[in-house]
Amino acid sequence: MSSESASPSSMQATRQRLMSIASHLRTGSGRMKVVVTRDLGPDAMPLLRERKELDLVVWSENRACERAWLLEQIPGAAGVLLMLADKVNEELLDKGFLKVVSTMSVGYEHVDLPLLAKRGVRLGYTPDVLTDAVADVTVMLALMASRNAKETAGVIDRGEWPNSTWSPFIFCGPQLSRTPPIQTRTAGFLGFGRIAQATLRRLVPFGFTHCVYVANPSTVPNPVQDAAYTKQFNLQSVRRVDIDTLASASDVVFVLAPGGDKTRHLVNEAFLRKMKKTAVLVNTARGTLVDSDALAKALKEGWIWAAGLDVVEGEPNVTVDHPLVKEPRCVMLPHIGSATFDTRLSMAACAARNTLAGVFGETMQAELELKGTA
Numbered sequence: 001m002s003s004e005s006a007s008p009s010s011m012q013a014t015r016q017r018l019m020s021i022a023s024h025l026r027t028g029s030g031r032m033k034v035v036v037t038r039d040l041g042p043d044a045m046p047l048l049r050e051r052k053e054l055d056l057v058v059w060s061e062n063r064a065c066e067r068a069w070l071l072e073q074i075p076g077a078a079g080v081l082l083m084l085a086d087k088v089n090e091e092l093l094d095k096g097f098l099k100v101v102s103t104m105s106v107g108y109e110h111v112d113l114p115l116l117a118k119r120g121v122r123l124g125y126t127p128d129v130l131t132d133a134v135a136d137v138t139v140m141l142a143l144m145a146s147r148n149a150k151e152t153a154g155v156i157d158r159g160e161w162p163n164s165t166w167s168p169f170i171f172c173g174p175q176l177s178r179t180p181p182i183q184t185r186t187a188g189f190l191g192f193g194r195i196a197q198a199t200l201r202r203l204v205p206f207g208f209t210h211c212v213y214v215a216n217p218s219t220v221p222n223p224v225q226d227a228a229y230t231k232q233f234n235l236q237s238v239r240r241v242d243i244d245t246l247a248s249a250s251d252v253v254f255v256l257a258p259g260g261d262k263t264r265h266l267v268n269e270a271f272l273r274k275m276k277k278t279a280v281l282v283n284t285a286r287g288t289l290v291d292s293d294a295l296a297k298a299l300k301e302g303w304i305w306a307a308g309l310d311v312v313e314g315e316p317n318v319t320v321d322h323p324l325v326k327e328p329r330c331v332m333l334p335h336i337g338s339a340t341f342d343t344r345l346s347m348a349a350c351a352a353r354n355t356l357a358g359v360f361g362e363t364m365q366a367e368l369e370l371k372g373t374a
């Protein structure tokens with residue numbers, strides 16, 4: 001067989017895709033099938049339900065959509081609106097001939113971008129509308145981690161407060177805000193996009209003086225851009241640095257870069273060992289950016305002060321015996337960064353609009369540029 005011959009599995013995939021188109025045409029209804037992996041609620045769902053040109057298939061149970069159900073529904077579908085737990089990979093795309101994947105998330109680690117680009121499938125996502133909510137939680141975690149929120153709230157939860165005697169330095173931690181005798185405060189950002197910058201804006205009133213950041217795609221200094229940032233945020237300096245400087249210069253390291261193979265374990269043992277002993281690590285991006293085992297070791301051995309995590313590798317399969325859950329200075333939240341009513345509603349509406357635009361070939365509210373990923 002020449003190398004150009006189709007393998008049995010690729011022939012099967014092609015046949016499935018053709019059958020998918022055919023099944024769509026066969027309905028003769030002229031309507032387009034759209035699969036939705038979660039009910040988006042009474043405010044956002046009508047955006048889809050009111051469109052009589054659509055055949056809506058909705059996973060209606062109040063739990064994550066089963067993979068087998070999703071795979072079963074994709075043949076004949078023009079679009080799918082899904083959540084970040086729903087993997088968009090060859091297995092899914094081979095089942096049909098989708099025009100659009102619309103994810104109700106700003107992150108797209110669960111989506112195989114090169115494959116989408118190769119197949120000409122558009123990707124809608126939900127940036128901007130969640131920036132403030134996630135930036136709020138990011139600052140909250142920096143405060144909770146540095147001020148021992150987990151350990152101290154545990155004292156109350158376990159009914160131990162009456163037995164604990166007040167003492168001058170009990171439960172103390174590093175101070176986030178700058179107040180004498182603290183002269184400087186440096187915020188470090190791994191990733192310097194919308195949410196990172198919204199976080200930095202919130203830190204300015206705390207008295208932060210400096211900012212260092214590592215930005216994709218390059219780590220080369222960018223003095224012109226940095227001068228503009230310095231002025232914009234009214235700080236003493238904002239500098240694009242290499243990853244080692246980020247680790248060593250920051251009082252708080254905020255992890256706010258996209259997940260995926262290119263950023264996996266950027267925060268590893270070497271990084272953590274370079275951080276200040278009084279520094280705090282906050283991750284509100286994706287769990288895969290941080291090596292959990294290395295972080296647990298760093299906390300146990302005191303290389304850094306504390307960590308605040310809204311995301312963790314392997315989530316949601318995180319139980320009480322997880323090494324990070326056992327660490328008293330690791331505050332962990334179950335991925336609630338965008339979880340405010342207003343924000344989730346805006347995300348749901350954005351995801352619905354993106355789906356409609358995708359199936360009808362219109363401009364999306366937010367479409368990820370896939371050029372260059374194939």
Ligand SMILES: O=CC(=O)O
Pocket residue numbers: 084104105106107108130285337338
């Ligand atoms: O993590 C949440 C999101 O990507 O929206």
